[in-house]
């Protein structure tokens with residue numbers, strides 16, 4: 272019932288195949304736009320949650336936005352993913368400039384600046400090593416003044 | 417409103433004690449049998465072979481490392497070949513099992529239904545992994561966020577959105593749960609010293625005590641209830657609402673399309689669980705009650721969750737839920753006693769059992785058997801449970817024979 276410091280076995284759902292399939296969302300903040308009603312989504316959807324259309328096209332969301340809410344956790348978490356050294360663990364909900372919201376980490380920013388209302392910009396960062404040893408990359412955000 | 421064949425009664429309840437502890441000498445089967453047989457025994461004159469259908473909930477197959485559980489449970493309890501339907505709905509599972517059990521009896525297809533919820537998370541998968549796969553893993557598993565991050569984000573949002581600048585409400589709520597827990601012999605904190613209220617005024621005081629346990633109930637058509645008990649309790653309304661697991665959807669943009677609950681302004685529901693509001697409306701409509709009828713309620717306490725839950729249930733106005741706890745509204749003699757069994761905070765939290773532990777407490781209260789923590793003249797009790805970080809929301813309405821509806825008085 273504890274969060275172990277050492278790497279231990281993973282139940283693993285994030286296979287390399289799966290990570291590769293979602294790469295455009297992770298690298299480019301690419302979600303979907305509904306061709307029928309114009310609703311935009313992130314993460315990408317298969318069915319429009321507004322009008323139920325299946326006519327969706329890729330939509331790249333802006334890489335800038337504002338922090339809606341932030342949480343700073345001083346406990347090691349996500350250890351099995353290689354996030355164990357990543358203390359504090361910072362989770363935020365970011366509203367991008369087109370209005371969609373993203374659950375994301377803010378990095379390379381003094382903790383006192385990670386507050387609701389702060390402007391942020393996406394950066395691409397190394398995340399962790401996948402089961403087949405390839406490195407995974409994905410979005411994080413930094414506060415910009 | 418749809419017509420159902422039968423009104424449904426709960427005639428037996430059972431639960432294992434101290435669900436905030438790990439029980440290393442017991443298997444999951446021991447825990448399930450303990451609660452299930454206690455519930456069957458509680459229904460006077462019923463024997464296990466009388467059960468003609470059952471439902472069992474647990475957090476998820478991955479968490480308990482036990483798949484295809486229906487057959488194992490029928491075999492375990494000696495009720496084969498009765499059907500056992502499994503549910504994996506995170507912490508709301510027990511209440512979802514109750515929902516299915518209601519359907520089975522109300523339809524007339526089954527006569528004596530056993531519903532159960534359990535968790536045995538200390539045996540298998542490590543806890544970090546357990547809680548990470550509880551999200552929608554297609555969305556954000558790879559980023560390593562946990563449920564707790566989600567609950568904390570939502571709680572920070574609620575507190576800031578409604579202008580609460582300190583943790584007085586956390587202290588009041590946590591202290592009240594501990595007060596009840598010290599008066600419930602099955603609670604994990606029973607017999608433990610009582611914490612000082614001031615010592616609880618910090619964000620860490622409203623976490624669950626995680627552990628293992630099982631809860632169970634026996635459902636029959638209301639017309640048969642008196643065969644098994646002198647104090648039948650009626651399950652008048654029950655609803656499950658489901659929505660996205662994605663935490664960013666919770667705070668910024670509830671993705672409910674045109675089905676957004678009527679009369680609510682999207683911007684005014686930030687900091688609320690819109691799906692819980694939808695579930696409450698459905699359950700109250702089924703039960704033909706309003707929030708004013710509620711004498712007590714059990715809610716899923718974790719971080720600030722209890723504050724907006726009492727709001728979504730209509731017990732307090734939007735933004736006034738935290739103040740409701742500060743003002744003592746949740747006390748046994750308060751405006752609407754909340755979490756009289758002790759809640760996740762003091763009773764203990766065995767994920768799959770939570771939803772049923774709440775209902776078991778409501779049955780005890782409506783029977784008048786709650787001893788020191790008894791709510792005076794309890795006639796109508798509600799339970800709301802949460803699965804994942806507000807992706808699965810259940811509301812159950814229970815009444816006893818003394819309850820009179822407004823229109824009938």
Ligand SMILES: [Zn+2]
Nearest residue numbers: 305308319322
């Ligand atoms: Zn659409």
